[in-house]
Amino acid sequence: MKTLCLVRHAKSSWEDSTLYDRERPLDARGERDVAKMSKRWPRRHSKPDLILSSPAVRALATATALAEGLGHKHNRIMVDDRLYAASESALIAIIEALEDKLERVMVVGHNPGLANLARHFSSEIIGMPTCAIAEFTFDVKRWSGVGRAKPARSAFDTPKQLAE
Secondary structure (H helix, E strand, C coil): CEEEEEEECCCECCCCCCCCHHHCCECHHHHHHHHHHHHHHHHHCCCCCEEEECCCHHHHHHHHHHHHHHCCCHHHEEECHHHCCCCHHHHHHHHHCCCCCCCEEEEEECCCHHHHHHHHHCCCCCCCCCCCEEEEEECCCCCCCHHHCCCCEEEEECHHHCCC
């Protein structure tokens, strides 16, 4: 079994218009949302063997907060420049190239690529709002070919679904 978690970064700030897009931090709502999700998600799901994050400040802040909530070591967050503005097909290529010894991987990135990939795996997911998490478990032994596989199980959560 291979488990893939797709996470869209939490809400980012547009307050400083001089920042490049990659430099935008989380805003107050983003920080609250990722704190909620980092508490809720680990109660229902196992922690990943690896967290891959876009280099964007908002994505890396989201990945770091989730890692803390999961009890995941920060040195197991791998920043991958290819995740910034990655398309669905680029995300599939990155995922299919993962080492097979990894069983559970979390990818923290951006729309529209993440939303398109989530929809690729589940027609029930029509969008990935900020800080949404989509988890897919595949009955496969290798990451290669996951892009063509149908998930055996899936879960989807957003901060607005939280009842805490």
